[in-house]
Amino acid sequence: MVLQFDPKFLTSIAWVGFAGLLVLLYNNLVVKPKRIRSKLSNQGINGPTPTFLLGNIREIMKACQLIITTSKSRSVEVPHLHEIAPLTFPFLNTWKQKYGQMFLFSIGSNQILYVDKPKVVRDIVTCASMDFGKPIYTQRELRPLLGQGIVSSNGTTWATQRKILAPEFYMEKVKGWITIIGESANSLLNQWSSIIEAQNGTADIKVDDYLLRFSGDVISKACFGSNYSKGEEIFSKLLALQDIMSKNVFSSMIPGMRYLPTKNNREAKSLERELKNCILEVVKQREKSCHRNRDFLQMLIEATKNSDLTQDATETFIVDNCKNIYLAGSETTSLSIVWCLMLLASNQEWQDRVRAEALEICNGRIPDSHMLSKMKQLTMVIHEALRLYPPVPVIPKEALEDMELGNIHVSKGVSIWIMCLTSHTDPELWGSDAYKFNPERFANGVSGACKLPHMYMPFGFGVRICLGKDLAMTEIKMMLSLILCNFTFTLSSKYIHSPAIKLLLVPQHGVHLLVKKLSTT
Numbered sequence: 001m002v003l004q005f006d007p008k009f010l011t012s013i014a015w016v017g018f019a020g021l022l023v024l025l026y027n028n029l030v031v032k033p034k035r036i037r038s039k040l041s042n043q044g045i046n047g048p049t050p051t052f053l054l055g056n057i058r059e060i061m062k063a064c065q066l067i068i069t070t071s072k073s074r075s076v077e078v079p080h081l082h083e084i085a086p087l088t089f090p091f092l093n094t095w096k097q098k099y100g101q102m103f104l105f106s107i108g109s110n111q112i113l114y115v116d117k118p119k120v121v122r123d124i125v126t127c128a129s130m131d132f133g134k135p136i137y138t139q140r141e142l143r144p145l146l147g148q149g150i151v152s153s154n155g156t157t158w159a160t161q162r163k164i165l166a167p168e169f170y171m172e173k174v175k176g177w178i179t180i181i182g183e184s185a186n187s188l189l190n191q192w193s194s195i196i197e198a199q200n201g202t203a204d205i206k207v208d209d210y211l212l213r214f215s216g217d218v219i220s221k222a223c224f225g226s227n228y229s230k231g232e233e234i235f236s237k238l239l240a241l242q243d244i245m246s247k248n249v250f251s252s253m254i255p256g257m258r259y260l261p262t263k264n265n266r267e268a269k270s271l272e273r274e275l276k277n278c279i280l281e282v283v284k285q286r287e288k289s290c291h292r293n294r295d296f297l298q299m300l301i302e303a304t305k306n307s308d309l310t311q312d313a314t315e316t317f318i319v320d321n322c323k324n325i326y327l328a329g330s331e332t333t334s335l336s337i338v339w340c341l342m343l344l345a346s347n348q349e350w351q352d353r354v355r356a357e358a359l360e361i362c363n364g365r366i367p368d369s370h371m372l373s374k375m376k377q378l379t380m381v382i383h384e385a386l387r388l389y390p391p392v393p394v395i396p397k398e399a400l401e402d403m404e405l406g407n408i409h410v411s412k413g414v415s416i417w418i419m420c421l422t423s424h425t426d427p428e429l430w431g432s433d434a435y436k437f438n439p440e441r442f443a444n445g446v447s448g449a450c451k452l453p454h455m456y457m458p459f460g461f462g463v464r465i466c467l468g469k470d471l472a473m474t475e476i477k478m479m480l481s482l483i484l485c486n487f488t489f490t491l492s493s494k495y496i497h498s499p500a501i502k503l504l505l506v507p508q509h510g511v512h513l514l515v516k517k518l519s520t521t
C-alpha cells in the first residue's frame with residue numbers, strides 16, 4: 001500500500017517545522033542569554049553589552065588586532081617586569097578595570113563569567129561536583145581537533161575515560177619512559193652540537209620547533225611504541241589541524257559558522273578524516289600482529305575490548321583519545337621549556353646556579369628519575385616559569401546544571417573563565433615582586449611562595465587537573481638539565497619579546513638563543 005499525503009498537509013508540516021526552528025533559535029540566541037545576564041546582573045555582576053549573534057567578538061578582535069600591530073614594532077628587550085596579561089588579553093584587562101573582578105561577556109551566544117576574586121576562585125577550585133565540567137563550546141567548536149576525548153568530554157563519558165587513561169600517566173609509568181625521554185633529549189643535543197660546530201662555536205638557534213619535536217617524539221614513542229614513525233605522521237597532521245583551528249578561534253564561535261563551507265572548515269574536515277584513517281590503520285596493524293607492545297595505544301585497544309561499546313564508538317574512543325593526548329601533552333610541555341630557556345637566558349645568575357646543580361647531580365650521565373628528583377633549584381625555576389608564563393593561561397569550565405559557586409548562583413550553560421595569568425601575578429598573594437622572575441620564592445614549595453596556594457594552577461585544578469603533570473615535569477627537567485650540562489646560552493638580538501595567545505601562551509616570534517658548547521676546562 002502506498003501512502004499518499006495531501007500536498008497542503010505536507011506544506012503545513014514544513015511550516016510548523018520551520019516555525020519551531022525559529023522559536024528554538026530565538027530561545028537559544030536571544031531569550032536564554034538575556035535570562036542569564038539578568039540573573040547575574042541581579043547579583044551585581046555586569047559586563048559589556050553584547051550584540052546579536054556576535055556577542056562581544058568585535059571588541060575582542062579589535063583589541064587583539066591592535067596588540068598584534070604594535071607588537072611588530074616592539075623593542076627586543078625582555079621587560080624587567082613580566083606583566084603580560086594586558087598584552088595577551090587586552091579586552092579582559094579593559095573590562096576588569098571597568099566592571100571589577102567578576103564580569104560577564106559573550107563570545108557568539110556563549111555567556112562567559114570572568115572570575116578573578118580570590119574567595120570565589122577558591123570555591124570554584126575546590127568544587128568537586130560532576131555538574132562543573134568543560135565548556136560545551138570546546139566540544140562543539142574544536143570538534144575536529146578534540147572530538148569526544150577526555151579533554152573536552154563531561155559526565156560519565158569523561159569519568160570512564162579518566163579511569164582508563166589516568167593510571168597510564170602515574171609516576172611509576174613515567175619512570176618506565178625515562179630512557180625514551182633521555183634518548184629524545186639527546187637527539188636534540190646532537191642536532192644543536194652539529195649546528196654550533198658548523199657555525200664556528202656560536203649558533204643563533206630558534207629553539208621552538210626543536211622542543212616541539214622533542215615532546216612530540218616522547219609521546220609518539222610512549223603511545224605508539226614500535227609504530228612510532230606513524231605516530232610522527234599523526235603528530236604533524238594534528239599540528240596542521242591545530243594551526244587552522246587557532247586562526248579563527250573567536251569567529252568560529254559565531255552561531256552557524258562551523259557549518260559554512262569555508263576554506264578553513266573544508267581543510268579541517270579533510271585533516272580530521274586523514275587523522276582518523278592514520279590512527280585506525282595503526283590499530284588494524286596491531287590487531288593483525290602477534291607482537292603486542294605494552295604502550296598507550298595497546299592499553300586503549302584492550303580497554304575497549306572489555307566494554308560494550310559499538311564498533312563506531314570504539315573507533316571514536318581510540319581515535320579521539322590518541323589525538324587528545326598528543327594535543328594536551330606536546331605543545332604545553334615544549335612551551336614550558338621554551339619559556340624556561342628564555343627566562344634563564346635573560347637571568348645569567350640563575351642559569352649558572354641551576355647549571356652547577358645539574359652538573360653536580362648528572363656528573364656526565366643522562367639523569368634517571370632519582371637524579372631528576374634531586375634537582376631542587378631547577379624545580380624552583382620551572383615553577384617560576386610556569387607561574388609567569390603558564391602555557392594554558394585561561395582555564396575554562398562550565399556550569400552543566402544550575403549551581404552555587406562562592407555565594408553566586410550560576411545558571412546552567414554559563415562558562416567560567418579562571419585566568420591563571422592574573423592569579424599567578426597578584427601582588428596581594430605573591431608580594432610586591434609578583435611580576436619579577438624570582439625562583440627563590442619557591443624554596444619552600446608552593447605554600448611558601450603564595451598566600452593562597454590554590455591560586456597557583458598551571459596544571460588546572462580539581463577533578464580535571466592535568467593527568468600528564470608528572471610526565472611533563474620529568475620531560476622538562478630532563479631536557480633543561482641536559483641543555484644546561486652541555487651548553488651556555490644568551491638571548492639573541494633576533495628575539496622579540498612578544499607573548500601571544502594561539503590557543504596556548506606562545507612567544508609570537510619564537511625564542512632565538514645564542515648557544516655555545518659549554519667549555520669543560
Ligand code: HEM
Nearest residue numbers: 151328329332333336392458459460461464466467468472
Ligand atoms: C607543562 C605541561 C603541561 C601543562 C602546563 C598542562 C596543563 C593542563 C591544564 C591547565 C589542563 C586543564 C585542567 C583543568 O581543566 O582544570 C590540562 C588537562 C589535561 N592534560 Fe595537561 N598540561 C601539560 C602537560 C600534559 C601532558 C604531558 C599530558 C599527557 C601526555 C597532558 C594531558 C592532559 C589531559 C589528558 C588533560 C585533560 C584532563 C581531564 O580533563 O580529565 N598534559 N593540562
